Amino acid sequence: MASRAAASTPRPAPSRAEVLAALSVAIDLGLGQPAEHMLRSALIATRIADRFGLTRQQRDCTYYATLIMWIGCHADSHEYAQWFGDDIAVRHDAYLVDWSGLPYQRFLLSNIARGQSVVRRLSVLASLLANARGHFSQLIHSHCTSAGLLAEQIGLSADVQKMLAFTFERFDGGGLPCGASGDAIPIEMRVAQLAEMLEVHQRSYGVDGAIAMARGRRGGQFDPQLVDLVTADADRILTGPPTGDVWAAALREAPDRGVRLGPNALDALLVALGDFVDLKCPFTLGHSRAVATLAADAAAVAGLETDTVALVRRAGHVHDLGRIGVSNRIWSKPGPLSAAEFERMRLHPYMTVRILSHVAGLERVAQLAGNHHECVDGSGYPRGLSDAALPMADRVLAAAVAYQSALEPRPYREAQAPNGAARRVRERVKSGALDAAAVAAVLHAAGHRAERPNTRPGGLTPREIEVLCLVARGASNKDIAKTLVISEKTARNHVERTYAKIGVSNRIGASMYALKHGLVDPVAV
Structure with a gap:
């Protein structure tokens, strides 16, 4: 009874800044950096902005440009x-x-097909060297475009969205994708680039090491005026708050730190976070939305209270945030995982909790989301919880994840038909892993889901919709040609016409368009 009373105690609504700070922690994990790296970078950026005399609007833009400047790297x-x-x-x-x-160049060449066989490395190297700058320009253009789309979806200003297009530019003009130089790179991004690199080097080598790095790249990667400004006041600019105080200190500098989210605004932001993580792998596109809908419907079927149904839906949207912290080398492996790879994969629910744990008002969402791979017999992960430690909401979410995942393809298996997915979760009930009542509710909800409307947005033909969905799943022109039994040239023409009609230029844009317009059906793959 005590737990029920605690659960019913009203919690403060999270602020928009807190949720975006949590997103930045997810970005940290995908960069291989410790949690709060981007938050510390944003703090340094605001100090530089203040000393350089930027306006309040420029300072605010600098803060968020720094915080999420790498958001596109996970989408590609x-x-x-x-x-x-x-x-x-x-x-x-x-x-x-x-x-x-x-x-x-030596760094890039030494890391081509890292960890793979010699034959594979030579093959990738030969392919890359055929048009190295073109390949990297395309990759970086994709990153910047994706970052802008995601920034728009999470509600950041047009100014911040514009900044992200310059993430890989250099002061000397040697960057990509446009080769912008000097003042052509917005001052907000020049500050963000320097601040983020200073944070890494200060943390690794101290203030002196960070300054040595900045001086070494003065006039090349970084604006000389900014480097000189930091050098003149390095200790006060670079010395951060003690460990454990970074979150609060960084949020005090957030432009909209006092703005609390209403239920609808919070839901929209959580949907965006789920879409963000699903873009990490083509085969998970739409997974979080599908899990959230199915789990919430099943929770209602199971007779859970309205507040709990909403909780389950929110947890469904963000349950896989921790996937960001696991390499695509593991997620895309077609064969069995090694022991080390398996242990890393098992940590992703824990990382989800870690990402969300500091956000006021999302404590229960974080806990529920982190339990989506726990089993009632204690055989799940990451904590091996069982029975009384898993309320019905947790059991329903776990069953929904299991069913929905079975419907989707994975590198090591084909997608299953609905009957196959139902058979799979029923077998897990028999083995003791999943709760019988939760699975029954999920299967009932799955059998009564509304069909996707037969619409054709953007003037797309049925064939172009087929092409769009294949592109969104990561298919190459060669793959599309094989699937649709057409020539590779015809496939390329279809892709180009489809992109032109919907106004996108790469797979991520196509993926976001397909998701927005309800064209992605994880079952029909």
């Missing part, structure tokens, strides 16, 4: 991993190298 992890294998490890190590000249 699928492509990144195709070149480098372990996307997270390579991103971590890239902080120690100036992104220009022979040292960076």
